[in-house]
Amino acid sequence: MKLFGISRNALVAGLVGAGAMGAFLMGPQFPNADANPITLEAPHGAPVSFADLIEQVSPAVVGVRVRTEVPVSDRELSERERFLEQFGLIPPQEDNAPREGFGQGSGFFISETGHIVTNNHVIDNAVEIEVVTDDGEILEAELVGTDAETDLAVLKVLETGSYPYVDFGSSKALRRGDWVVAVGSPLGFSGTATAGIVSAVGEPGDVRRSQSYTDYLQIDAAINRGNSGGPTFDMNGRVVGVNTWIASTTGGGSIGLGFAIPSELVDDVTSTLISDGKISRGWLGVTIGTVTEDQAEALDLDEAKGALVASVTPDSPADLSGLQRGDVIVKVNGQDVEDATITTRVVGSLAAGSRNKFEIYRDGERQTIDVRVGERPSNLGQLATGSAPEPDSSEGDDGPLGVSVRPLDDETRDSLQLGQGERGLVVTAVDRDSPLYDAGIREGMALLDINNKKLDSVETLEQVLEEAREDGKERVLIAVQTERGTNFVTVDVSEVE
Numbered sequence: 249m250k251l252f253g254i255s256r257n258a259l260v261a262g263l264v265g266a267g268a269m270g271a272f273l274m275g276p277q278f279p280n281a282d283a284n285p286i287t288l289e290a291p292h293g294a295p296v297s298f299a300d301l302i303e304q305v306s307p308a309v310v311g312v313r314v315r316t317e318v319p320v321s322d323r324e325l326s327e328r329e330r331f332l333e334q335f336g337l338i339p340p341q342e343d344n345a346p347r348e349g350f351g352q353g354s355g356f357f358i359s360e361t362g363h364i365v366t367n368n369h370v371i372d373n374a375v376e377i378e379v380v381t382d383d384g385e386i387l388e389a390e391l392v393g394t395d396a397e398t399d400l401a402v403l404k405v406l407e408t409g410s411y412p413y414v415d416f417g418s419s420k421a422l423r424r425g426d427w428v429v430a431v432g433s434p435l436g437f438s439g440t441a442t443a444g445i446v447s448a449v450g451e452p453g454d455v456r457r458s459q460s461y462t463d464y465l466q467i468d469a470a471i472n473r474g475n476s477g478g479p480t481f482d483m484n485g486r487v488v489g490v491n492t493w494i495a496s497t498t499g500g501g502s503i504g505l506g507f508a509i510p511s512e513l514v515d516d517v518t519s520t521l522i523s524d525g526k527i528s529r530g531w532l533g534v535t536i537g538t539v540t541e542d543q544a545e546a547l548d549l550d551e552a553k554g555a556l557v558a559s560v561t562p563d564s565p566a567d568l569s570g571l572q573r574g575d576v577i578v579k580v581n582g583q584d585v586e587d588a589t590i591t592t593r594v595v596g597s598l599a600a601g602s603r604n605k606f607e608i609y610r611d612g613e614r615q616t617i618d619v620r621v622g623e624r625p626s627n628l629g630q631l632a633t634g635s636a637p638e639p640d641s642s643e644g645d646d647g648p649l650g651v652s653v654r655p656l657d658d659e660t661r662d663s664l665q666l667g668q669g670e671r672g673l674v675v676t677a678v679d680r681d682s683p684l685y686d687a688g689i690r691e692g693m694a695l696l697d698i699n700n701k702k703l704d705s706v707e708t709l710e711q712v713l714e715e716a717r718e719d720g721k722e723r724v725l726i727a728v729q730t731e732r733g734t735n736f737v738t739v740d741v742s743e744v745e
Contacts, residue, residue, distance in 0.1 A: 295483065298429055302441045305485050306382045307412040311433035312353045312366050312389075312403070312477060314374035317346035354432030354478030355379060355403065356487065357413035358518065362405035365518055366477030367492055368394045371401050379405060382439055393521035397461050397529070397596075398513060399492050401477075402521045414479065417486025419465055419510035422446050430469040430491055430506070432478025444469030444504070452589040453538065457507065460592050464507040465489045471506040480508045490514050530598035531624035532571065533564020535733060538587035539576060542738035546699065546725035547576065548612060554578040555591040558727070559734040562667055565622035572610070573727060573734065574700040579607035595621065611700060644674070647706040648713055649739070650682030651675060655704070656694060664694055664729050671704040672696040672729065687737040689728060696734065697727040716741060 295301075353370030357363065364379060371377060377389045392402040405411070422428075426446045434440050448466040450457030457464045467480060471491045480489040489508025496503055520527055536555040544552040554576040560567050577591055578584065581604050585591040598604055600623035607616050644654035653673035656666070660674050672694040678685050689695070695703050698712045703726075716724050722742035727734055 295427070298441070298443050301429060301481065301483065301485055302431065305414055305429075305479075305481055306431060306439060306441070308357045308414040309382060309431045309439075309479060310355050310357070310364060311380040311436070311438045311474075312355045312364075312370055313378050313380065314351045314353075314371050315376040316349040316351060316373040317375050318349065318373050319346055349373075352433065352436055352474055353476040354434075354474065354491070356431075356479045357411045358416075359413055360410050362389075362407075362409065362411050363392065363413075363518075363522060364389065364403040364405070365479075365490060365514060366401050366403060367490070368396050368399045368401045369492075370477045371403070377403060379403070380433070380438060384438075393525045393527075395517050395521065395527040397527070398509060398517050399462075400490065400509065400514060400517050400521070402518050414481075414485065414487055416511040416515045417482050417484060417488045419449075419488045419512060422449065422465065422482070422488060424448060427483050428467050428469055428488065429481045429483075430467065430471050430475060430478060430508075431481065432471070432475040432491065434472035434474040436474060440475075442470040447504075452593070453587050458589065460589065461596060462509055462513060464492070465510055467506045467508060468504040469506060470502040470504070472502050475506075487511050487514070528600055529596040529624040530600060530602070530621040531564075532566040532595055532619070532621065533561035534566045534571060535559045536577070536588045536591060537736065538589070540738070542723055543725055543736060546721065546723040546738050547609070549576065549609065553584070553586050554609065555585060555588045556736060558736060565620055569606075569619040570617050571606070571608070571619065574610070574697055574725075574736075576609040577606055578609055578614070579605075581605050596624065600624075644676035645706050647673075648710050649684050649741070650679030651684050651689075652677040653695065653706060653709075660694065664731060665733075666694070666729060670696070671702050673703050673706070673709070683739050683741060683743075687726075687739045689726075689737065692730075694729040695726055696729055697725075699724050713741060 351370065353366055355364040355366035358365055371391060371394070374391070377391065379387050379389050381387065387405045387407055389403040389405045392404050394401040424446055427443065428446055429441060429443045431441045444467055446465060447468050448457060450463035450466070452458060452463065454463070457466055465480070465488070469480065471494055475491045478491050479487045480491055482488045488511045491506060491508050493507050494502060495505040517527060535558045537558055539549065539552050539554045539556050541552045543556060557571060557573055557575045557577065560571055560573055580591070580594045583594060585594055598621045600621060602621055604619050604621060605616055606619045607614060644652040647653050653675055656670065656672045656674055658668065661668060661670055675689060675691050675693050675695065677691060678689055697703060698709060699716070701708060701712055703709055712724065723738045723740055726737055726739055728737055
């Protein structure tokens, strides 16, 4: 028999040939007794529907609406407003007349008596706050307390009653790939629920997913403007995070990069706000940075761990306790501090006024000092910054490393926000092929210390460089002052004669 002009035998031969060719194209198969393919059982707990969970938790989720007032002095008038005022088309704003605004976000009940968690940025500058429940009831609320550092706030409804509330779960138990559900009022659409997975978990030092006091959960459940302050739930209906911000290339729309404050931190902060009305954090009065490999080499440290003190605020707890620029903090009360972020968190957890043991590395030796911690000022982020000093055109003394310098004077100290007793050398010129130039040092900056020795003259600079060469060091550590503050740079002197 023939099929479309092809005999049965030829068809069979063709099929056999195709199979043989397929095996050849896939390559030779060599069995390996030790090799096993990656195989997984079907994941347990992948829900067919989230409906039951969302139905149970939604009564505890609310929309938050606020009316704000911001003094005009805190906001520059737009060019259009100035133009209209100039020609009398709109009346000029009276001095200190507040500018009214409106905002919205989300929140959720954490107590039967009506305490609500939301974000600090949702209620910032609010003069009136109301919450909208899942069934549409509008309730007036008052502010209990806020914490700008973690972007958390606690409200309480004024009307007495018994309110449905949810409990906190464990964000630490979450793994990448675990299901989560976000509920809130994005763009005013109350009762909106979205589902996704935990995409990543921030860790100290993760500059994209962590801040001074918070390691964020990254989730891909869609959250948008208005989701701020709303809860993220695990599959047991427990809150594992508070939605707080998104990363977006569209100026605000979700692209699957949402971030939530972990539940353990939320529970701790909100409990304190309810009991005390505020968060008090320990404060030293220093600026610190994480020790880098190059800095560890310059300081003869065994490993790049700890927090390097870049500057000490005069009369601050750190100053009064004897901490100095160039110290490396390695332990607090016996606890290792691996980097600047962990150090900040450990110090922030200390009680104001308490005495604590700080183990530091100074002048090549470890030592322990007693440090009395103060209370972190509420306006710490509003410190004034000086204007950039003009590069000094006056000639300085020629020094090593292709730099010209002169001693600090009072005018330069003021422009660089240095104390009147501060010693150092102002850079008046630096060669482009100098290792100092490669390290980012420019005219107008001040060199304060080199390897923790005060730089009060060109001779000191030359002496320390000579000592470094004799000791076989390839790098030195220099404290540099700019209009933005003090920072340390490592300078490669291995090829400098």
